[in-house]
Amino acid sequence: MPMNSVVKYFSDIFKAIKSLWKGLMVTGYYFVHPRQIVTQQYPENRKNLQMFDRFKGEVILVHDENNQHKCNGCGICQLNCPNGSIEIITDSVPNEDGKSERIIDKHIYHLSMCTFCGLCVKSCPSNALAFGQEFEHAVFDRQKLTKVLNKPGSKIKKEPKEPKAPKPAETEVKSNPAN
Amino acid sequence: MAFNIYDFSTTTKAVDEWLKATLSPTWAFVTELVIVGLVFLIVYAIVGLYLVYAERKVCAFIQNRVGPNRVGKWGLFQTIADLIKLLMKELVTIKRADKLLFNVAPFIVIIASFMAIAAIPFAKGLHAVDFNIGVFYMMAVSSIGVVGILIAGWSSNSKYSLIGAMRSGAQVVSYELSVGLALLSVVIFSGSMQLSTIIESQANGWWIFKGHLPAIVAFVIFLIASTAEINRGPFDLAEAESELTAGFHTEYSGIKFAFFFLSEFMNMFIVASLAATVFLGGWMPLHIGNLEAFNRVMDFIPPIFWYLGKTVFLIYVIMWFKWTFPRLRIDQLLTLEWKYLLPINLVNILLIAFLVLMGWYFK
Amino acid sequence: MQDILAAQEDGEYIINIGPQHPSTHGVLRFVVSLKGEMLEYVIPHCGYIHRGIEKMSESLTYPQIIHLTDRMDYLSAHMNNEAVSLAVEKALGVEVPERVKYIRTILSELQRLASHQLWWAAFGMDLGGLTCFFYGLRDREKILDIFEESFGSRLLHSFICPGGLMNDIHPNFQQRVKEFIKYFRKKLPEYDELLTGNVIFEQRTKDLGILSKEEAISYGLTGPSGRGSGFACDIRKRFPYSAYDKVEFKEILYNEGDTWARYKVRMDEMWESMKIIEQLIDNIPAGDFTAKMKPVIKLPEGEYSQRVETARGELGVYIVSTGEKVPYRIHFRTPNFSNLFVMNRLAAGFKIADLIAISGSLDLVIPDIDR
Numbered sequence: 001m002p003m004n005s006v007v008k009y010f011s012d013i014f015k016a017i018k019s020l021w022k023g024l025m026v027t028g029y030y031f032v033h034p035r036q037i038v039t040q041q042y043p044e045n046r047k048n049l050q051m052f053d054r055f056k057g058e059v060i061l062v063h064d065e066n067n068q069h070k071c072n073g074c075g076i077c078q079l080n081c082p083n084g085s086i087e088i089i090t091d092s093v094p095n096e097d098g099k100s101e102r103i104i105d106k107h108i109y110h111l112s113m114c115t116f117c118g119l120c121v122k123s124c125p126s127n128a129l130a131f132g133q134e135f136e137h138a139v140f141d142r143q144k145l146t147k148v149l150n151k152p153g154s155k156i157k158k159e160p161k162e163p164k165a166p167k168p169a170e171t172e173v174k175s176n177p178a179n
Numbered sequence: 180m181a182f183n184i185y186d187f188s189t190t191t192k193a194v195d196e197w198l199k200a201t202l203s204p205t206w207a208f209v210t211e212l213v214i215v216g217l218v219f220l221i222v223y224a225i226v227g228l229y230l231v232y233a234e235r236k237v238c239a240f241i242q243n244r245v246g247p248n249r250v251g252k253w254g255l256f257q258t259i260a261d262l263i264k265l266l267m268k269e270l271v272t273i274k275r276a277d278k279l280l281f282n283v284a285p286f287i288v289i290i291a292s293f294m295a296i297a298a299i300p301f302a303k304g305l306h307a308v309d310f311n312i313g314v315f316y317m318m319a320v321s322s323i324g325v326v327g328i329l330i331a332g333w334s335s336n337s338k339y340s341l342i343g344a345m346r347s348g349a350q351v352v353s354y355e356l357s358v359g360l361a362l363l364s365v366v367i368f369s370g371s372m373q374l375s376t377i378i379e380s381q382a383n384g385w386w387i388f389k390g391h392l393p394a395i396v397a398f399v400i401f402l403i404a405s406t407a408e409i410n411r412g413p414f415d416l417a418e419a420e421s422e423l424t425a426g427f428h429t430e431y432s433g434i435k436f437a438f439f440f441l442s443e444f445m446n447m448f449i450v451a452s453l454a455a456t457v458f459l460g461g462w463m464p465l466h467i468g469n470l471e472a473f474n475r476v477m478d479f480i481p482p483i484f485w486y487l488g489k490t491v492f493l494i495y496v497i498m499w500f501k502w503t504f505p506r507l508r509i510d511q512l513l514t515l516e517w518k519y520l521l522p523i524n525l526v527n528i529l530l531i532a533f534l535v536l537m538g539w540y541f542k
Numbered sequence: 543m544q545d546i547l548a549a550q551e552d553g554e555y556i557i558n559i560g561p562q563h564p565s566t567h568g569v570l571r572f573v574v575s576l577k578g579e580m581l582e583y584v585i586p587h588c589g590y591i592h593r594g595i596e597k598m599s600e601s602l603t604y605p606q607i608i609h610l611t612d613r614m615d616y617l618s619a620h621m622n623n624e625a626v627s628l629a630v631e632k633a634l635g636v637e638v639p640e641r642v643k644y645i646r647t648i649l650s651e652l653q654r655l656a657s658h659q660l661w662w663a664a665f666g667m668d669l670g671g672l673t674c675f676f677y678g679l680r681d682r683e684k685i686l687d688i689f690e691e692s693f694g695s696r697l698l699h700s701f702i703c704p705g706g707l708m709n710d711i712h713p714n715f716q717q718r719v720k721e722f723i724k725y726f727r728k729k730l731p732e733y734d735e736l737l738t739g740n741v742i743f744e745q746r747t748k749d750l751g752i753l754s755k756e757e758a759i760s761y762g763l764t765g766p767s768g769r770g771s772g773f774a775c776d777i778r779k780r781f782p783y784s785a786y787d788k789v790e791f792k793e794i795l796y797n798e799g800d801t802w803a804r805y806k807v808r809m810d811e812m813w814e815s816m817k818i819i820e821q822l823i824d825n826i827p828a829g830d831f832t833a834k835m836k837p838v839i840k841l842p843e844g845e846y847s848q849r850v851e852t853a854r855g856e857l858g859v860y861i862v863s864t865g866e867k868v869p870y871r872i873h874f875r876t877p878n879f880s881n882l883f884v885m886n887r888l889a890a891g892f893k894i895a896d897l898i899a900i901s902g903s904l905d906l907v908i909p910d911i912d913r
């Protein structure tokens with residue numbers, strides 16, 4: 001019946017206008033409520049910017065206030081890194097017992113290749129590595145992205161030895177794992 | 180020099196007298212032409228630039244962000260910086276493009292919108308060209324723009340531009356019908372096509388109120404159809420960025436692109452002014468019939484601010500449409516025009532003619 | 543292919559959409575043959591972002607493969623990690639603690655929510671409603687903040703590893719997730735008001751690109767796109783893993799098979815994901831966050847496989863091991879690869895604007911196609 005199609009024509013128009021009006025109300029609401037703005041003014045708020053504790057900015061070797069770190073150059077992080085972003089260069093020095101001991105000379109970290117997978121941090125047996133919070137890594141010179149993680153003049157933090165119980169010399173040697 | 184903010188004709192008359200006194204009549208006339216031309220050029224450029232800025236700010240607030248706020252206080256100089264950048268860009272010439280048409284197209288578009296702006300009444304006494312067929316002139320002149328778009332698409336020698344230009348041509352030509360018929364409704368009410376007469380006839384109330392339901396319907400149709408005319412809002416598939424990477428003006432760069440861009444915003448300004456003039460009273464303050472006291476209070480605000488307020492509000496509504504709705508496809512656009520807007524328009528016109536005959540409207 | 547290109551009639555011309563294009567989210571090239579505005583055929587060319595993940599994995603140990611799977615379908619990062627971890631755990635016969643199962647499920651559902659939010663944002667933007675992009679991303683930021691607090695990164699976490707998780711979740715995790723669910727339940731109806739109910743949107747998506755159930759099964763179209771055609775393929779229901787057998791949720795099926803149905807499936811899935819998270823978030827059992835694993839993981843000889851439901855469909859992992867600590871061959875059956883090749887069937891006979899709508903509704907992530 002032609003009457004039905006006329007009614008449908010007008011009801012289509014009214015439904016269309018109602019749906020469009022609802023959409024307009026949503027955007028209109030946000031236009032008159034500028035307090036809903038979510039953008040942060042980045043370079044101006046750098047002083048107050050606090051990242052989360054676990055933020056993965058870059059890999060660092062944790063140094064305490066005496067410039068000591070815990071890395072002993074075992075190379076496990078280098079083995080675990082999937083794409084070779086870590087290179088360990090060790091050195092041999094005589095320690096206080098007169099034997100030669102391995103220490104870390106340079107812990108080289110290629111920030112340009114790191115995928116931030118976290119395997120080095122997780123697999124380090126001495127818990128020496130951690131993720132730092134610095135995220136502004138843009139540089140003009142690519143050489144600056146290859147970092148040496150152990151700071152100059154820093155030494156390994158020696159765990160204080162427990163008071164020796166009277167024991168034969170062999171057991172002590174056996175129970176002291178290779179440093 | 181006399182300056183009356185309520186009636187600019189005192190100022191213009193004073194300038195005219197002074198020029199005729201100092202120079203010979205021909206030179207006075209030429210100087211007046213040059214002054215009017217310069218004033219319009221500057222107004223066009225500044226309004227265009229700040230409309231772009233306003234769009235970016237409106238769009239930003241709707242989208243929960245801030246918009247330009249670094250270049251100058253509140254980002255006010257952002258568009259000027261953009262303009263300087265566009266002026267310094269290399270004008271890329273395309274191999275095997277029709278050079279003459281390629282270079283002429285942006286100018287046609289700008290000239291069309293420039294001619295339309297000449298006939299708009301900005302305030303009492305601030306009306307550059309007052310034809311007695313004002314409404315007809317505005318419509319005729321804004322149709323020249325589509326020629327520029329088609330030429331731009333064709334001469335770019337690129338498939339994307341051609342598709343965009345063809346779509347746009349079909350769209351503009353169809354929607355001009357609705358625009359014309361919607362404007363015709365107020366012409367029937369007021370009995371004249373001259374813009375200043377139409378405004379004077381709204382001295383006791385705007386046509387959108389005096390013409391009750393048919394005038395409101397005509398207003399809504401005019402808004403929708405003119406958004407489609409200027410290739411904006413949900414009807415912008417001629418330059419659908421996410422589909423055809425900028426459509427008919429893909430191949431333009433530098434100042435020529437700036438012309439297309441600027442003319443789109445100025446067309447928006449013209450359309451909003453036309454709607455404000457014809458339906459909302461132009462520079463006429465809000466008067467209600469014979470309430471003398473109310474009318475006296477409304478008259479306190481100078482007419483130029485009434486005009487600007489109405490135009491700005493309508494520009495905001497047009498921007499609101501663009502940032503809320505998804506885009507229409509070409510066949511849906513044409514369906515909307517030929518199956519919905521045009522029949523409603525025709526019935527509306529019949530209704531209005533009947534009402535005017537019977538006198539069933541607020542005179 | 544060559545004879546198709548050679549036999550062009552007059553009035554038919556070929557254009558290239560992509561690989562750089564604002565709407566094909568990623569580097570994908572469509573060779574489209576047009577007659578006026580109508581499409582004759584669409585041929586997708588993928589492979590622009592092939593990085594050789596499967597080949598690289600042949601020289602990496604199993605914990606090292608995890609960070610590569612993140613980068614396949616980066617919007618379903620947790621589900622990809624979970625697939626490889628579950629395959630390795632199945633091969634070794636390791637039983638992960640209950641806590642790990644619950645947390646893995648919650649993370650998968652949060653990731654699915656985030657992925658659907660981004661899909662909605664991009665879909666709205668492709669169709670021209672540019673504000674949808676910002677509303678979708680604004681809400682997604684809240685999920686990314688939750689991720690950043692617990693894992694340290696927003697998009698590529700490498701958190702689920704063979705044996706359990708890399709670390710325990712942050713103490714604030716539960717409370718933040720509950721706050722987010724409360725916030726998002728209020729915002730999701732706004733999405734409907736802005737886009738779903740809109741008459742322009744309905745006209746652009748209804749009756750567009752219809753795929754029947756038999757065709758969906760034969761093309762292997764899984765995930766929300768398949769469920770929009772009535773193909774009941776939700777791995778979480780058919781082959782439950784982690785904690786999915788402990789939660790109540792509906793499998794969303796629509797039978798129309800058009801773009802509108804695929805859109806609605808994803809919108810309803812967002813509600814279901816929130817329901818799943820609500821059921822699990824308060825009941826996370828205490829315990830270890832990882833099972834005891836050897837430092838060097840060697841899978842016994844044999845072939846192992848596992849399927850999971852990512853945000854886009856069924857991801858299958860197939861590992862062939864010869865007893866070494868690196869796999870002999872690892873193959874990923876990615877959902878986007880199968881979903882992509884439905885394009886020609888769906889888009890033929892429609893217009894260019896519809897091509898964009900259809901590819902948006904299929905929700906393709908290109909790195910997943912090329913691996």
